[in-house]
Amino acid sequence: MYRKGFVRLQRGMEALCTLAFVAIFGISLLGIVMRYVFSMPLVWTDELAMVLLLWVVLLTDGLLLSDREQxxxxxxxxxxxxxxxxxxxxxxxxxxxxxxxxxxxxxxxxxxxxxxxxxxxxxxxxxxxxxxxxxxxxxxxxxxxxxxxxxxxxxxxxxxxxxxxxxxxxxxx
Incomplete structure (x- = not known):
C-alpha cells in the first residue's frame, strides 16, 4: 500500500519536474523572441528560468534519480x-x-x-x-x-x- 503511494508520488514529481523543464525552455524562448524579434527585452525571463533550473536540478537529483541513474x-x-x-x-x-x-x-x-x-x-x-x-x-x-x-x-x-x-x-x- 505504501509502495503504491510512493510510486504515485514519484510519478507526480517526475511530471512536475518535466513540466518545469518545459517551462524553462518556453520562458527562455519567450525572452529570446521578445529581445531579438520585438526589441522589447523581458528582464524577468532570465531570473525565472534560473530559479526553475535550480529547483529542477536539485529536486530531480535528490528525490527522483535512482543510484543507477547517478x-x-x-x-x-x-x-x-x-x-x-x-x-x-x-x-x-x-x-x-x-x-x-x-x-x-x-x-x-x-x-x-x-x-x-x-x-x-x-x-x-x-x-x-x-x-x-x-x-x-x-x-x-x-x-x-x-x-x-x-x-x-x-x-x-x-x-x-x-x-x-x-x-x-x-x-x-
Missing part, C-alpha cells in the same frame, strides 16, 4: 567482487552521509539567513528560492542512510549485483 566513477567498483563492492558502498555511504549530516546545520543556517536578500527582478526572498537546497541536502542524507542500511542487511548481495539499469525508468523513457 553519474559515478565506478571503474574500481566494477573490478571488485561482491564483498569489495559492499565495502566500497558502505564506506561511500558512510562518508557522504556523515559529511552531509555534519554540514546540514550550516547549510540550513545560511539558507535561513538569506531571508534578508531578494532576487533583483522578481523580488523573491532568497531563502524561498534556495530552500530546495535544504531539501536536496536532506534527501542525500536519507539516501546514504538507506544505502548503508541495505548493505548491512542479510540480502546485501542483491544490492551489489551486476544489474542493468531499468528500462523505461521515467515518464520520458
Amino acid at each position: 553519474v559515478r566513477f565506478d571503474v574500481v567498483y566494477d573490478l571488485c567482487g561482491p564483498r569489495g563492492r559492499r565495502g566500497i558502498g558502505l564506506l561511500a555511504s558512510l562518508a557522504i552521509g556523515v559529511t552531509f549530516l555534519v554540514s546540514l546545520p550550516t547549510i540550513y543556517d545560511y539558507v535561513a539567513f538569506l531571508w534578508r536578500e531578494r532576487t533583483s527582478v522578481l523580488d523573491w526572498r532568497l531563502d524561498a528560492v534556495f530552500s530546495c537546497f535544504v531539501v536536496y541536502w536532506v534527501a542525500v542524507i536519507v539516501r546514504a542512510v538507506i544505502q548503508f542500511w541495505q548493505l548491512l542487511r542479510p540480502d546485501w548481495r542483491e544490492r551489489v549485483a551486476d544489474d542493468a539499469p531499468e528500462e523505461n525508468s521515467n515518464i520520458l523513457g
